[in-house]
Amino acid sequence: xxxxxxxxxxxxxxxxxxxxxxxxxxxxxxxxxxxxxxxxxxxxxxxxxxxxxxxxxxxxxxxxxxxxxxxxxxxxxxxxxxxxxxxxxxxxxxxxxxxxxxxxxxxxxxxxxxxxxxxxxxxxxxxxxxxxxxxxxxxxxxxxxxxxxxxxxxxxxxxxxxxxxxxxxxxxxxxxxxxxxxxxxxxxxxxxxxxxxxxxxxxxxxxxxxxxxxxxxxxxxxxxxxxxxxxxxxxxxxxxxxxxxxxxxxxxxxxxxxxxxxxxxxxxxxxxxxxx
Numbered sequence: 001x002x003x004x005x006x007x008x009x010x011x012x013x014x015x016x017x018x019x020x021x022x023x024x025x026x027x028x029x030x031x032x033x034x035x036x037x038x039x040x041x042x043x044x045x046x047x048x049x050x051x052x053x054x055x056x057x058x059x060x061x062x063x064x065x066x067x068x069x070x071x072x073x074x075x076x077x078x079x080x081x082x083x084x085x086x087x088x089x090x091x092x093x094x095x096x097x098x099x100x101x102x103x104x105x106x107x108x109x110x111x112x113x114x115x116x117x118x119x120x121x122x123x124x125x126x127x128x129x130x131x132x133x134x135x136x137x138x139x140x141x142x143x144x145x146x147x148x149x150x151x152x153x154x155x156x157x158x159x160x161x162x163x164x165x166x167x168x169x170x171x172x173x174x175x176x177x178x179x180x181x182x183x184x185x186x187x188x189x190x191x192x193x194x195x196x197x198x199x200x201x202x203x204x205x206x207x208x209x210x211x212x213x214x215x216x217x218x219x220x221x222x223x224x225x226x227x228x229x230x231x232x233x234x235x236x237x238x239x240x241x242x243x244x245x246x247x248x249x250x251x252x253x254x255x256x257x258x259x260x261x262x263x264x265x266x267x268x269x270x271x272x273x274x275x276x
Contacts, residue, residue: 030059031239034071034079036149037177039222040064042197042268044259051255052246058239066148066177074098074225077232081240083247085195085222086149098232099225105247106256106269107221110153112212113182113199114139114191122191128215129161136161136168140190144181145173153220154193160217182206195220197268201260221272224248248273 039045040062049060063073067084074082075098082099084090093099112122112131120139122131135141143165144151158165165171170190174181178198185192186206199210224247226240246252253271261267 028057028059029239030061031080031236031243032061032063033081033083034063034065034073035083036067036070036085037064038195038198039083041177041179042201044269047259052243056242056246058242066146066151068147074227077227077234080227080236081224081243083222083224084149085220086152087221089152090223097228100228101244102223102225103244103248104272105222105224106271107219108196108269110193110218110220111196111199111210112191112193113208114211115189116207116209118211120191122211125212128157128212128217131212132157132161132163135191136163140188141168141171142181142185142188142190142192143171143173144178145175150178150193150195182208200264200268250274
């Protein structure tokens with residue numbers, strides 16, 4: 001069957017007259033946030049990310065992994081912004097030019113949790129190094145073992161106690177995030193190191209209790225950085241900067257400090273950008 005020439009002409013004309021983009025919603029700007037599991041497991045990002053998306057109109061894809069993995073993502077240019085908590089590791093990526101515009105956002109602290117009967121008698125001790133020494137001698141310890149900020153802090157505590165973690169027969173590594181590691185430690189009636197926020201968020205379903213806290217070496221600091229667009233051309237610097245400015249804005253800093261305080265009777269995170 002032959003197509004009538006005038007019909008073909010009308011079809012072409014109709015297509016040409018359709019406004020460009022009609023029928024397709026404009027694409028929404030987006031960023032990839034690489035971050036530690038503690039910000040996810042604590043529930044903080046469940047509050048902050050939807051608020052940012054609503055206020056700024058920028059979609060956030062959250063990749064919650066250990067800090068080491070988040071930093072490696074930045075080093076490969078596979079993220080736009082990172083929120084992490086391992087200052088020594090972060091410094092390497094700043095010096096290499098992968099991360100720029102770092103801002104201090106907040107802090108909480110690490111605590112040691114363990115079985116209620118505390119077989120290693122950690123509660124009676126006054127330093128984190130002594131606590132780790134007692135656990136090595138009389139307890140079972142579950143480590144994240146995932147190159148995260150928490151794992152790096154744990155290794156620093158073993159060094160302070162002058163103990164090689166590989167020499168501890170009753171220490172095992174999960175290779176998983178904080179929530180999963182807490183669950184495994186709970187099942188094994190073991191000790192583990194955790195950030196306070198994640199522990200408090202999961203406390204109701206755990207039998208583990210806090211057995212050591214308050215040592216100055218257990219401070220847990222969070223920074224946010226943009227991935228350097230000059231080194232990684234696909235990085236979205238403007239959108240990343242918008243997220244960073246959001247995190248350190250006064251109203252969001254107040255929200256961070258108030259996050260679940262009414263539920264737990266204490267703050268899970270303490271804002272550090274107020275007044276800066």
